[in-house]
Amino acid sequence: MKALSVNLDQKRKGTYYSDRMHRILSVCQDCGLLWHDERVTYRNGQTEIRRVDDIQPTDQVLVTPHYEKYGLRVNPRVLPRLRSMASQFAYALNVPSAAVEVDGNIVYVRVPRPEEEGGGVVLFEHAWAIAPDIPRGSVLLGVDEDRHQLVLDLTSPSNVHAAVIGMTGSGKSTLMRTMILSAEMIGGVKVALFDPSDGFRPLSGHPSVWRGGLFKSAEDCERGLEALASSIGRGMNELTFVFVDEVPELIMRRPAIRDYLARLAQAGRHAGIHLILGAQHPLASELGPMTMRNIPVRLVGRVADRSAAYNATGRSDTNAESLRGKGDFIVVNGSTLQHFQAAYASPKLLAEWARRYPPREPRVPPRPVQARAIQHLAPASGFGSRGVGGRPLDDIPDFVVREIQRYIREHGRPPSSNWIYRLTKETLPTGGFNRDKARRAMAAAGAAFAAPIETSTPEEVA
Ligand SMILES: Nc1ncnc2c1ncn2[C@@H]1O[C@H](COP(=O)(O)OP(=O)(O)OP(=O)(O)O)[C@@H](O)[C@H]1O
Ligand SMILES: [Mg+2]
Incomplete structure (x- = not known):
């Protein structure tokens, strides 16, 4: 039409x-x-x-x-x-x-226009039926002003990652559910689901769901995203769409999530991982401007005011503050802007999907810290197994490993080697650990992969 x-x-x-x-x-x-x-x-x-x-x-x-x-x-x-x-x-x-x-x-x-009852709603089924053969790597968004189907090709080099931004009730979670459902129906991709508000549950039982279920608690989300982030570059290049709703809330509860998202965003399309992040307000303050630069596609619903519209899109002429809410969106990428109505997967449709593919609990990856800690106990109890890199770990006392692990639990990130130096200097007769030994201590605590060790920044003495 x-x-x-x-x-x-x-x-x-x-x-x-x-x-x-x-x-x-x-x-x-x-x-x-x-x-x-x-x-x-x-x-x-x-x-x-x-x-x-x-x-x-x-x-x-x-x-x-x-x-x-x-x-x-x-x-x-x-x-x-x-x-x-x-x-x-x-x-x-x-x-x-x-x-x-x-x-x-x-x-x-x-x-x-004055709102009619039920007017303007575009059902998922209708938007899908306009052109049902959507190619693998794309997801359905909805219909544009001419009622043509609008899809987003995440594998295109100019897209790669997307942020879904809008105030409460703007329809972010609804749009993300539409994208997920279409990805599951199109096939050929894994979808990883992270959502503390549980809104993705009806879609979490499909065989294409990464690790078999929806990651819900902030702690599980942290582990899942950590596992995804550390899978980069290991040659597991299966096309994966990672949907994370309520990003600011997750980062507030688990600050390490910010770093995992940053790494995933940075990895780009060669890693085969594509992020779709949902948030009520622009994400720059949570994720930092660097990460936001890696997320070129902005799906923006109604926002509170002009400055929020500017922050969400990076442009001053989008008028996102005057969108109507409830699935009225613009998609902005650089200088292109398109207006669309998000397709609506009704509760009935979602319930049918959930009946066909009953939701299950995800297989949460074990916490690497715990996994390595078990490994570490072996040499201490005389089994003579070797640490990371083939060196014996028994020159690193247990309590150092435990202290590092406690630091990671409390701060959500590994300590600097400076911190390890001070810890060991004060308590060991042999004196403080040098950089190499600090790195091995970190490896023993299971944290070596989490961040490069800094020797020159004395900032964080806990
Ligand atoms: N595309 C749509 N078509 C019709 N109605 C919609 C659409 N999107 C959202 N709505 C209506 O708006 C309500 C809120 O949508 P949704 O939960 O997706 O908002 P949200 O942006 O995720 O809000 P919050 O930030 O509070 O999570 C839905 O329950 C639905 O009734
Ligand atoms: Mg929501």
């Missing part, structure tokens, strides 16, 4: 749409934007004042399922002011919000 295009009558009077166009033009006139006078000097020295139109209506209104869009032809000199006038248009039209968007050489004043 194309967006309906309504022709306005010449006098712009009488009908609903022409009345609204008229009001928009009145606002422009009141602000002095409609025309300006120009002094023209002729060769013979005569001058004349001439009126130049700055804003002219196109005689058309586009009506999409969600919006009315009033087209204007605009002199570029008034464009910046026009763009700042969205709230004046909203006031004049008596609607909660309006937006000014530039599309090619036409500027549209976009006004949300």
Whole structure:
């Protein structure tokens, strides 16, 4: 279905749409934007004042399922002011919000349509049926304004990772469920599911789910993401989509998750791992700007205000603050922007899926610290097994290993070698561990892979 295009009558009077166009033009006139006078000097020295139109209506209104869009032809000199006038248009039209968007050489004043009951909902089944042969590596998002199916190809080099951002009720989890369900239906990829709010549960029983279930508690999520992060570069390049909802909450509970996500984001598409991260507000403060730069696709629903819209998209012209919520989204990647309605996997559809593939508990990877600690006990009790790198571990006392493990538990990251140096210097007759020995102590505690050891930063003396 194309967006309906309504022709306005010449006098712009009488009908609903022409009345609204008229009001928009009145606002422009009141602000002095409609025309300006120009002094023209002729060769013979005569001058004349001439009126130049700055804003002219196109005689058309586009009506999409969600919006009315009033087209204007605009002199570029008034464009910046026009763009700042969205709230004046909203006031004049008596609607909660309006937006000014530039599309090619036409500027549209976009006004949300009054909401009909159940109107605007795009069911997953319908969006899927538009073109059911979605290629492997892509996921379904929904439909665009022309009701064409919109998919996101995560394996394309310009996409790779995506963030889903919007305030509560904007439809993030719903959109992520749509993406997951489509990935499971398309096949050929693993989906790893992390969600403390349990919203992905109905989708967690499918055979393609990584480790057989949904990771829910922050602690399990930490272990799962740690295992994924340390799988990078080990040649297990199975295409994997990693869906993590409520990212800020997880990072708040388990700070190490930030580092695992950073590593996964950095690994890029050659590792075959693609992140889809959900958050209520822009993630830069949690993940840091470096990681955000590795996440080029932003799926943004309604956000609180202009600055949140800017932070979520990196652009100032998206008007994400005037989206309607409930699955009304834009997808932004660099300079491209597309508006869409997220497809809605209804509770009934999800329940059917869960009946077919009953949810199970995931096989949570064992905590590497514990696994290695067991290994470490062996030499201490005289079995003579060898530590990481083939060196004996028995020159590293048990309590050092235990202290390092306690540090990791409390801080969610391994200590610096400086910290180990101080610990051992104060308590051992042989003096503090040097860098090499600190590294082996860390290996014995199962933490060697977690971070490079720093000798030069004396910052963290716990
Ligand atoms: N695409 C959609 N179509 C129709 N309704 C939707 C859509 N997306 C969301 N909704 C409605 O909005 C409600 C909230 O959606 P959802 O739980 O996905 O929001 P959220 O952004 O994840 O919020 P929170 O941040 O609180 O988790 C849903 O229960 C549903 O009724
Ligand atoms: Mg949610």
